[in-house]
Amino acid sequence: xxxxxxxxxxxxxxxxxxxxxxxxxxxxxxxxxxxxxxxxxxxxxxxxxxxxxxxxxxxxxxxxxxxxxxxxxxxxxxxxxxxxxxxxxxxxxxxxxxxxxxxxxxxxxxxxxxxxxxxxxxxxxxxxxxxxxxxxxxxxxxxxxxxxxxxxxxxxxxxxxxxxxxxxxxxxxxxxxxxxxxxxxxxxxxxxxxxxxxxxxxxxxxxxxxxxxxxxxxxxxxxxxxxxxxxxxxxxxxxxxxxxxxxxxxxxxxxxxxxxxxxxxx
Amino acid sequence: xxxxxxxxxxxxxxxxxxxxxxxxxxxxxxxxxxxxxxxxxxxxxxxxxxxxxxxxxxxxxxxxxxxxxxxxxxxxxxxxxxxxxxxxxxxxxxxxxxxxxxxxxxxxxxxxxxxxxxxxxxxxxxxxxxxxxxxxxxxxxxxxxxxxxxxxxxxxxxxxxxxxxxxxxxxxxxxxxxxxxxxxxxxxxxxxxxxxxxxxxxxxxxxxxxxxxxxxxxxxxxxxxxxxxxxxxxxxxxxxxxxxxxxxxxxxxxxxxxxxxxxxxxxxxxxxxxxxxxxx
Numbered sequence: 001x002x003x004x005x006x007x008x009x010x011x012x013x014x015x016x017x018x019x020x021x022x023x024x025x026x027x028x029x030x031x032x033x034x035x036x037x038x039x040x041x042x043x044x045x046x047x048x049x050x051x052x053x054x055x056x057x058x059x060x061x062x063x064x065x066x067x068x069x070x071x072x073x074x075x076x077x078x079x080x081x082x083x084x085x086x087x088x089x090x091x092x093x094x095x096x097x098x099x100x101x102x103x104x105x106x107x108x109x110x111x112x113x114x115x116x117x118x119x120x121x122x123x124x125x126x127x128x129x130x131x132x133x134x135x136x137x138x139x140x141x142x143x144x145x146x147x148x149x150x151x152x153x154x155x156x157x158x159x160x161x162x163x164x165x166x167x168x169x170x171x172x173x174x175x176x177x178x179x180x181x182x183x184x185x186x187x188x189x190x191x192x193x194x195x196x197x198x199x200x201x202x203x204x205x206x207x208x209x210x211x212x213x214x215x216x217x218x219x220x221x222x223x224x225x226x227x228x229x230x231x232x233x234x235x236x237x238x239x240x241x242x243x244x245x246x247x248x249x250x251x252x253x254x255x256x257x258x259x260x261x262x263x264x265x266x
Numbered sequence: 267x268x269x270x271x272x273x274x275x276x277x278x279x280x281x282x283x284x285x286x287x288x289x290x291x292x293x294x295x296x297x298x299x300x301x302x303x304x305x306x307x308x309x310x311x312x313x314x315x316x317x318x319x320x321x322x323x324x325x326x327x328x329x330x331x332x333x334x335x336x337x338x339x340x341x342x343x344x345x346x347x348x349x350x351x352x353x354x355x356x357x358x359x360x361x362x363x364x365x366x367x368x369x370x371x372x373x374x375x376x377x378x379x380x381x382x383x384x385x386x387x388x389x390x391x392x393x394x395x396x397x398x399x400x401x402x403x404x405x406x407x408x409x410x411x412x413x414x415x416x417x418x419x420x421x422x423x424x425x426x427x428x429x430x431x432x433x434x435x436x437x438x439x440x441x442x443x444x445x446x447x448x449x450x451x452x453x454x455x456x457x458x459x460x461x462x463x464x465x466x467x468x469x470x471x472x473x474x475x476x477x478x479x480x481x482x483x484x485x486x487x488x489x490x491x492x493x494x495x496x497x498x499x500x501x502x503x504x505x506x507x508x509x510x511x512x513x514x515x516x517x518x519x520x521x522x523x524x525x526x527x528x529x530x531x532x533x534x535x536x537x538x539x540x541x542x543x544x545x546x
Contacts, residue, residue, distance in 0.1 A: 007352070010345035015364045017342075018419055021379020022368065024389065028382060036382055078280040085276035089269055097277055104288055108480030110497045111517050114504055115291035118298065118514075138287040141280055199372040202482050206504070216374045223378060223487060232382070235375040242371045255366050256359070259427055261434070 022239055029232035036229055047233035057234055059211075060218040064198055067129070067214060071136040071197040076190040078137065079144025080182075086145070087152035098145075105142045109202035112139065117206040127209030135207055136197040143196060144189035147258075151185030188253035191245055198242070299514035311515030321499075321516070325523060328495040331410055331485070332478035335417040339425040339474050340467065342418070347429035347466070348459070351436070369423035377416050377487045384412060408490030416484035421477050425470040432466025433459070465544050468535050472528050479524045496520040 032042025051057055079101075086098050104112060116135045120126035125134075159181070163173040179186075201216045208217055215238065223231055249258060302308035315321045350361050368376065383389045384406040391403040406412060436459065444454040482497040489495065494502075496516060503513035 007345045007349045010342065011349040011361060014342050014346050014422065015361065018365060018368045018422060020383060021376040021419070022371070024382050025375065025379045036385075037387075078283060081276045082280040085273045089273050091269070091273055097281070100284055100289075101280060104284075107288075107292070108476075108497075108517075108521060110480050110482055110500060111292065111295070111521060112288065114500070114514060114517055115295040116287055117504070118295050118510065119286075119291035122294075134283060134287045138283055141283065145280075195370050199370075201372075201374055205482070205501070216372050219372075219378070220374050220483065220487070223374070223381075227378075227381060227385075231378055235372075235378055238375055239371055243367075246367050246370050249370075250363065256362050259366055261362060261427065261430055 025232050025239065026236050029229055029236045031229050031232075034228070036227055036232065040229075047229040048237075050230055051234055051237070054230070056213070056218050056222075057215065060213045060215045063129075063212055064215040067133060067136060068194045068198040070133055071140055072190045072194040074133075075137045075140035075193040075197075076144050076186060079141045079189060080148050080186055082141075083145045083148035083152060087149055087155075098149075101145045102142045104139050109139070109200075113203040113206035116203070120207065126207065127212065129212050132204060132207045132212055132214075135203050136200060139200065139203060140193035140196050143192045144186075147185045147189045147192070147253075148182065151182045155181065184253050188249055188258060191249050191252065192258070195242065195245055195249075295514045296518065298511050299518055301511045303511075311512045312519065314512070315515070315519055324494060324496055324499055325520070327410070327493070328479055328497075328520070329523070329527070331413050331417065331493075331495060332475050334410075334414045335421065335478040336471050336474050338414060338418040339422045340471060343422050343425035343429055343470065346422075346426050347433050347463075350426070350430045351433040365423055365426055373420055373483050374487070376419060377484055380412075380416055380419065380488060381407060384415065407488060408492065410489070410493055412488040412490075413485050413493055413495070416488040417478050417481055420481065420484055421474045424473050424477065428470030428473060429463060429466040432463050432469070436462045464535075464540065468532060472532065475531075476524050476528060479520060 027040050028036055029047055030043050030045070031037055031040035032044040032046070033040070082097070082101055086094055086101075112135065116131070116138075117126055120128075120131040125131040155178075159177050160173055163177045164170075168176070199216055200214070201220055204214050204217055205220075208214060213221075215234075219231060219234060219238075246255075249255060299311055300307055300309065302310050315325075346361070346365060350358050353361060381388075385391070386403045386405075386407075388406070390406065391400075394400045395403065406415070440458050440462070441454055444458050449457065480497055481495075482501060485493060485495045485498055486501075489498070497520065500513045500516040500520065503509045503516060507513075
């Protein structure tokens, strides 16, 4: 029992606290009552069937899903290409391009949202799906670039050379050697982009129109007016969906590694 | 294919997005913040800030809430990072998963969970009332406390990550050496672990401070109409009042104050001695 000290106790408490929202939301969504209560009263699926009667949530769910999927594919494609250039070639300005690619991470989302709205209004794509998509690609690119660059930093280029020496076409080398070796980094970039886009509120807030609202924003708006178990049932669906992607991330890449916590000291 | 052409072809697509959605828009926003209602150049939007105590109060509130959040994430996050550094294999994996996974789930949803817990008819109040500890429900939401709780939950993962990264780098044999030399666990903590984790503390506190300063969703949902912070005011200026130049100026003022405060703080902490120890 030597390990159960104050550190362990506080850790347990903190883990409980950060997961408390989910421990409360999921049971609350099954309440038979007409209001939010914890512990929930009775058991019923009514708040789940009720989602089906709310077109704003259904529509925004599909918008979010479509948005996140297209963002994931395009951001991963653009980010991976850029990371290849940054890793493979040493050129003048590569440091600046690298810094620029990562910079959307350091600028507050609020400023990204407002400035995008401003510019999109001028060029006429404010409130369109395209505008929203471009902004989501922008905020996802840094994650992809960082992940793929990390993957490339330990990449063994002699394997590519071996491919060439055996007479393979450059595309064949890329497809059969480079890509499979980098797959974990690229796939994680894609999953991470999906989650980033699917959960984003602050940037989207400025860029959606009533018919392009995303699910988190629909929940945000609904929550500001009413708090009922409907939010709980919708949230539970999102939690479940996000968990699927988190487990995928853990399996493909490992959360510890994803967040740069991969120490060899133990 | 020439090297130059390859580089251009590979980086151009991402660069176009960065230029079109990030650099050009930001430049436009900066220009706009210097415009008055006749679109002439003016410092009006910025001078308003110095003259009107209303905005200064809001900035001060934003800073205050952010500082409390930094303190809360540090105090709660430090033991977690320490535990992760001590834990082995499987246990460390579980703790990492349980602290990082919620961070990947929508902030709106997590805030909603807290509203359910902290509300007047929420879990905590119902429990305290039932136990007879309080007679009136406590006000845990729609005030600064609510915002700090929400922000702490949102950003604690960043703090733990920064702290854990620096703690993993501490050689465990240093602790053993201290123990062999007869130091108590408390003494070892204050003489070895704490000073050596300083880079993690600096990184974590600056990160959480910057994030809290520009947080919008949590103050909007858990602060209510009475606890407005800078991002909420900027949002209202843009989307409700439609005073875009002022909204833009307020956003840049917020960013500038954050940068100034963070710079002062790091200058203060990163003394000559600090640099000698942690130069790498």
